[in-house]
Amino acid sequence: MNWKAKTLLHKGVPRIAVYFEKNAALIARIKTFEDARWSASNKYWHLPDTEANRLHFKLPLAHTLVPNAEGIASIETFKRYLLSKRYSPNTINTYSEALKSFLTFCNTKAIKDISNEDVIAYNNDFILKNKFSSSYQNQIVNAIKLYFKIVKESSIEIDKIHRPKREKTLPNVLSKEEVLKIIDSTENLKHKTLLALIYSAGLRISEALNMKPKDIDSVRMLIHVKNAKGKKDRYTLLSEKVLQLLREYYTIYKPKDYLFEGQFGGMYSSRSAQVILKQVAEKAGIKKPITLHTLRHSFATHLLESGTDLRYIQDLLGHSSPKTTMIYTHVTNDSLKKIKNPFDV
Incomplete structure (x- = not known):
């Protein structure tokens, strides 16, 4: 196998990047690895940074790569606990x-x-030294707090475990014109319908891909989002234009189980959807760094700019706390446009 591999941070998470020239056989082989993903922006495949993967790609092993025997048993106990609490996979x-x-x-x-x-x-010695993100550190804190709640004999004081200071970053948002450019540049009907649905209903990608045809209520012009984040159901908006797209799409593709299915049936791949968005955005001349979640951010921002009450936006997005929805007040330019720049006075 003519490849090159190295360890790196991918979006703040330790991964192994694998580089090789495009080849169908090599792509099929890399896909056999668990959680193998293609990064269209970085042009490499990446895998979890595990001992087995390091050995396979002849990378040096880290001395702290494997927990001790008690730790391995504890992780399995933790998994069973989370499963019993019905956490998502x-x-x-x-x-x-x-x-x-x-x-x-x-x-x-x-x-x-x-x-x-x-x-x-x-x-200090692992997270900060390796320049991992605060969101990754926060995941660690969540896991530690949850795990040590079920440990009978422990020296950990859970309430004294501090969280990293939150990064005050704002989401990237597209203008309405940019969203339309992306959708209009999408020639494949399935891809066009998927992207239009995500934007027009403010969906997470997992919500769109888990959707069934029966979840589209064309009488009430609503979409039933089932078992979403936090295991909550909600209703969101169904666009008239998207309904027309959905009817045309359904007539041609005739999905059986999921609204959007792969070439050989089953749920459509989120990785494929992300790659499609990147390709279409490039074709449409969009230079901003965007993901599928950018479409959801744009939906919320455009609603706010059109005068929709923040409480309704919170319900449509399925946010548990209004604080989460409040972030869109910082990215809307509706109020800023009313301010006269002193340089222009």
Whole structure:
């Protein structure tokens, strides 16, 4: 296999990047690795930074890569606990990997002897030293707090575990014209319908891909979003134009189980949808860094700019707290446009 591999941070998470020239056989082979993903912007495949993957790609092993025997057993217990609490598979995987990272750092200690000082040392000597993001650090804190709640004998004081200072970043938002450019530049009907639906209903990509045809209520002009984040159901808006697209799409593609299905059936891939957006955005001449979630951010911002009450936007997006929705007041330019620039006076 003619490849080159190296460890790196991908969006603040430790991964192994694999580079090789485009080749169907090599692509098929890399896809056999668990959680293998293609980064269209960086032009590499990336995999979890695990001992097995390091060995496969002949990368040096880190001495803290594996937890001790007690730690490995604890991670399995933690997974069963999360499963019994009905956490989503994605959350279980995220929290388990986060706990694994912390327990590998503490692999010379028994679980009962791990203390708050070890958490501080982990933050300083691993998180900060490797320049991991505060969101990744926050995932670790969530996992540690949740795990040590179920540990009978522990030296950890859960309430004294501090969180990283929140990064005050604002979401990237497209103008209405830019959204229309993207949708109009999408020639494939399935892709056009998917992107238009995500924007017009303010959906998370997981919500759009989990949707069934019966969730579209064309009589009430609503979309039933089921079992979304936090295991909550909600209703959101159904656009007249998107309804027309959906009817045309349904007539041609005739989806069986999910509204959007892959070439051979089953749920459509979120990775494929993300790649499609990148390609179409480039074709439309959009230079901003965007993801599928940018369409959801844009939906909320455009509603706010058109005068929609923040409480309604919160309901449409399915936010538990109004504080989450309030971020869109900082990206709308409706109020800013009313201010006369002193340079122009």
